[in-house]
Amino acid sequence: MPDPRKPGERGAALLTVLLLVAVMAVVASTALERLALATRMTGNGGAIDQARAFADAGAEIARLRIGDLIAANPGKTTLAGNWMGTPQPIAVPGGMASARVRDAGNCFNLNSVVAGDNEANLKVRPVGISQFQALLQALGVDARQAQVAAMSLGDWIDSDSVPQPGGAEDETYAQAARPYRAANRFMVDASELRAVHGVTPAIYDLARPWVCALPTADLSPININTLLPDQAVLFAMLLQGQVSVAQARQLLAERPAEGYGSTVQFWAPLASQGINPLEEAANQVKLTTGFFGVDITVDVGGTQLVERVLIDARQSPARLIRRNWGSGA
Template sequence: MMPQKPSERGAALLSVLLMVAVLAVIAATTLDRLRLSSKLSANGNALAQARMFTYAAEAIAVARIEDLVARDAAQTTLSGDWLGKAQSIPIPIGSATAAARDAGNCFNLNSLVTEKDGRYLASATGQDQMTSLLVVLGTNENTARVVVAAAADWADSDITPLPNSVEDDGYRSAATPYLTANRLYAHPSELRAVKGVTPAIYAKLQDWICALPDPVLSPLNVNTLLPEQAPLLAMLFPPGKMNLTLARSYLAKRPSNGYGSLIRFWAAPEIAALEPSPLVQGQVKLTSNYFLLNTIVSFGELKLAGQSMIVASPAPARVVWRSWGEEE
């Protein structure tokens, strides 16, 4: 056998070292992917478990809402200190809280239309109320009416734009073209897609709007409407007709056990003087039918925030939609 030259031995050693380096990289990559896979699997399991706890919270909330509604069929009041109060829910690992609020005390975006023969038609009353709300929140009335007309056109069934509004043609010219929904709003965040709804306008509205599953005027329960929600009471009247100070003070002096009668609510001189229309008088309620449950589940490193819409009537109470997102 011919002895190897020093240069050949050096080349062989270099090849071995190169092979070892490649194997090390492969091993490191494999271990990293294994760790990532294990992490994703653990996160997936944690997410699934957190959602199960959310379902449990929903079941508890549904039972308690049924009890609340059954307690007094004539009116839903703040009795029991249930509104917005976070309740701790015992779970084996981590923590969970749930808080319910009256989901009817908001401006229902779907009140911008009414249903007739299976079609959605623009509602003048719904548009007037959203305009009043925007004005109360500090938006110029002319700007508000343009935005509101576009918001109604988004949900109505036809393709004919309302005055000062747009339908599909107004959205095809966008940088990323899209079309109007021509159906009920599924979630209040959908309003951001409507032409004219700037980030500033949406920021004003986001705490006051909702998307109830029915195209009905916002069913405000004056037994649970809080003084800080005075803009919702003011929106029932034309812009500027009811000032916020009046609305806030009237809600603040509500009887502790509720009004008991809508006649009692509307008979107050400061309210009667505003001459509410019969349609508005019929919209105001003493009972609540829609409830929004907010849950937060902390499980390991995961913190899951959930929202569930619960409808109480017709019985039994039930969840009609839910959404989840990671709590920041």
């Protein structure tokens, strides 16, 4: 029987059907793309979880080996065994992993600009501030800029709201384009230094390789048996202008192969040259390492992850006290 509808109506119906088919095709295509994306995300998530598990295992292996290192010679931590900075391979199924250990105490502890263990009662420590200023000046920062940055760092961490001369408290930070307040607590990560008044991007870039945020207000525990000549700026910091960075580098290069057996042995040649550190600085020099940093890199199925951990070896057994993750090497 012939279709009673007019040709125009039949054309409109056909167009409607074609549009409906096109819409369904788009919907189906979108659904397939989302399914594929979800599948990839699930796969990536599984790979990341696996990589983290391998990294955690690597951190535990490093913790145990660091405990063995300390136990082998409790009175002295030296570079014997080539443990520092050398990538140590870790066997993992279907991928590669390595751990790199460093002395995490050979740095300026940003939290040492205050004294106290209770964050409700942190007071400025002048010797810590003067050491940070000396470090910045040894790195080439102008004396006035270094002083402002050091004073402001003390104000950033101490518990009160009264700025030191040249320092900065809440009133200064309230005038920023995006107002904020001083932390008045210990730093957890050295990157927090960027928020401190007087620390310009240029100063931060200079200081970052030499600073750390240890979980203590103790003065930087510099181990003279592991401090490298390339880290001479930290030794010059302790002596606050009594030696140049070049002189400090030479002194470290002359260290006995077996390391120093006592701090008296270390300071004696310097004393004969009229170089005498402040008592606090003399006491902060160590023969052993209390904090170790470990970077574990894992590559599994094309997924790369880096885990960075801080290990406290001041008491036995050594404890993992901080960790963070990143991607890439």
